[in-house]
Amino acid sequence: MRREITGYSNPTVKYLRSLREKKHRKAAGEFLAEGLRLLTDARECGHLPELLVMAKTREAHTLLDVLEAEVLRSGGEVIETTPDILSKITGKSNPQTVTGVFKEFDTSLAALDRDAAPIWMVAESLRDPGNLGTMLRTCDAVGAGGLILVDDCADPFSAEAVRASMGAVFTKSIARASWDEFLPWLRSGPGQLVAASLRDAVPYRGAEYTKPCFVLVGNESQGLPESYEAECDLRVTMPMRGRADSLNASVAGAVLAYEVLATLEK
């Protein structure tokens, strides 16, 4: 179906705006992803939006034509609107000229296939959605299976996380669990749990990583709880040549994941 929206108070506009808030996303089970590049990545991985919202001022683009046709064919809805209304929906003054509404995915541990990849990333109480999206993007780069979000993490379906993931939110597995759910799941099969740590750790270069390797990163301010570190199979330390004793969480995860990748591919 195709329709045009011209009024700010249209209920669909109100609904789409509401998806900027976590509680509304959770209630609806839907989220927004902006931009033709992201939507094309999603489509190529089998994710079509339920709803496609386009600015009337958009430039013509073959990929957008393909997307539009597929959304209509699959029974989705295509909405044309003004740039101002699109701006109101996305909350950005210069929004992309196209936005899609997607169903949230299954994020249960049970849905993960650990044998599908040699590396997995695990984040514990990661609060910054930008860091979360960046970790998903890194998962894509290192060929990790996906990201497991432990305890109280940011929402992977927030606009900022989706944007920072550069499409990886659609291509990588995402699971959410408490530590008390994650640990038994991990121990129910093969898997090496590795964390960067300052306690009882070996140098991260040359450490004996084995697959499937689960790279665990802690909260931005607190790092990992000591009891979580104690459960790790391997604690590694990265050089800190300055005043501080830590890196940005998504940076630490990436440096470690690249080291794991190099070891496993040797």
Add this chain to the structure above:
Amino acid sequence: MRREITGYSNPTVKYLRSLREKKHRKAAGEFLAEGLRLLTDARECGHLPELLVMAKTREAHTLLDVLEAEVLRSGGEVIETTPDILSKITGKSNPQTVTGVFKEFDTSLAALDRDAAPIWMVAESLRDPGNLGTMLRTCDAVGAGGLILVDDCADPFSAEAVRASMGAVFTKSIARASWDEFLPWLRSGPGQLVAASLRDAVPYRGAEYTKPCFVLVGNESQGLPESYEAECDLRVTMPMRGRADSLNASVAGAVLAYEVLATLEK
């Protein structure tokens, strides 16, 4: 000097608020840094705020007492105010209970001592202040001398960059220059310019890094211009095992910088 501010329309409040905007920072040559931890890092590296603003509701802390005393001794000003006014100044609903106003530093290339460190990071048209601050933080971790901002980068003195740097804005050198200024400066002394690239590149692991090594990272969306890459002494490629062909800029810089560090310390 010590004083109390109780009114929102106080000119000092207006001035401090204005520092959230780049043009006002530039005109004033001053910037804000929030939080006792950041301010203590700054003090320990010889940077005292001109002005210290504290919420009346703050908890007592020895480090804050030291800071306050030193600011007063050096002729600076200490202001007490309400949490609401502090919130208005910083633009955050839950601001830190202490904020300092600092003079911007000299960011000319001429002020850099390239021999002071084996690694330097260079960012070209880096637009995201969070990425910029994260790169400064990484500079600290790998023992880099600092960050050189080439062409049109985000402002290192923005609140977001200062926060993401976790204090490294005070401990690392920062320079700003156009490419046409940077390149002759670089070539006027020793220095290997290295970039992650997809063109004519060798694997990043095992590449022959030499000091001082300048790790160059390009713009978040466009990467490096081809002509800039052509000027590099070494182009290296990082494994990309997924759909995308790039990492977050600050992540790419960190993975590369840690590899350079490992090689130089061998």
